[in-house]
Amino acid sequence: MSAPRRRSDRRRDRVLVAGLAVAACAAAGVPLAADGSPGRAPGDPEPAPTPTWTPGTLAYPPPPDNPKHATMRHVDPDALPAAARGKITPIADRERFRIVRSADPRCRNGWMTIGMRNATHRAVYGGLTAEAGALRVSRPVFATYLPPAYEARIQFRITAPPEAAAGGHRLVLRAGKERLTVPVALDEPGPGEDNLACGRPVAASSANTSGRPDRYPAASVTDGNLNAEEFGVGNGWNDSTARRWPDTLEVDLGGTRRVARVVVHTLASNRYPPSRYGLRDWDVQARADGAWTTVARSRANTAGRVEHSFAPVEADALRIVCLGSNDRRFSRIIELEAFGPAR
Ligand SMILES: [Ca+2]
Missing domain, CATH: 2.60.120.260 (Galactose-binding domain-like)
Incomplete structure (x- = not known):
């Protein structure tokens, strides 16, 4: 039976693991991650960033010049549909999408989550493009390092400019050699659908x-x-x-x-x-x-x-x-x- 480990040994091990993780991320070109449990609450003075690594999840702290933010997570390639295996594919969190033509143009938009999945056996620097014709997309290009059996997702906004006609539109996502089309309906607001608070003081x-x-x-x-x-x-x-x-x-x-x-x-x-x-x-x-x-x-x-x-x-x-x-x-x-x- 081994002797109880001293606290200094455990601390040394933690520092070693953290150091190895940071070195591994740096070697792989992966942006260093926040651990999701910052000691500082929003609203407190800004501290120096502390890179850490949480297995299975990479959360990218928003740098000042790029507040968009990606989530990366592991996927089981065997659980994917056969058509997605061995490929880099675009992904979206819904099969169709609807935007209401609100009275205030700031609220003629809708949110979804899009991204790409790497179901190959090699790491890639993946690129996703998004285009929606007469509608505007918040992120026309999204590129990130993507390890094998990982997917990266971002929050994504589609906005209807005043000149966009009501009716059917479509969002086209491309990644690798694959394409995903999401139908987008741009509708006049029905009863109770216009946001009365939008743009108000x-x-x-x-x-x-x-x-x-x-x-x-x-x-x-x-x-x-x-x-x-x-x-x-x-x-x-x-x-x-x-x-x-x-x-x-x-x-x-x-x-x-x-x-x-x-x-x-x-x-x-x-x-x-x-x-x-x-x-x-x-x-x-x-x-x-x-x-x-x-x-x-x-x-x-x-x-x-x-x-x-x-x-x-x-x-x-x-x-x-x-x-x-x-x-x-x-x-x-x-x-x-x-x-x-x-x-
Ligand atoms: Ca807001």
Whole structure:
């Protein structure tokens, strides 16, 4: 029976493993990864980045000049359909896609996850292209190192410019020698489908700047951008009163509107999962004749997106009264959407 290992031995082993992983990544040309468990919460002062490696997942910290963010994960080649084996293929998280022609052009867009899969036996530097004709894509080219039996995914936005005609469009993804076509429907908004909060002015009880006023702007919660990977670089609000609640975020609807549904998107990125950094407890309130009424509540939330449906109310403003977050420190909201009744 071996003697108990001393703490200094265990620490030495951990340093050795971390050093080997960093060296292996550097040798392979892999961007070094965040471990998904930063000691610093969003809103705290920026520390020097600490590269680490988590087996099975590579999360790319967003560098200042490229806030887009990729997730890499292992796939079992034997579990893939026969047509995908031995190839580099484009992938998408849905077979068809729909965009609503909202009144505000900022919200004439939709999000999906796209990427590519390497089901060959060799590492490649893979390239994915995306094009959608009259529609705009947030990322026409995505290139990354891709080990064998890995896939890389990114959040991806398709936007309909004002001149794009309603009707059927298509998104074409190409990677390796393969092509994937995703039908995209561009529809006029039906009842309850136009986002009443889109582009409307926002007022927050406090706003965290962490030295830069454009890091966590409250106005970004109505800009139509749902990409939480851009949190800290301009998309998403973070209050400035650590460990103190309530915090409030208020959207002026610009006149009395009939509201029956509110969707709250809290922080939910690869690096900052909602179960650890997202908003946990809040009330949704609607203002009529200057008085606020609570129309919905969330308690003990751990999801990134929460949809509240309630009996329709007439309101000229909405606010989220934030009562707690999963890290017990800050309130964080990426986007707030509001819709009228469906009929
Ligand atoms: Ca936003």
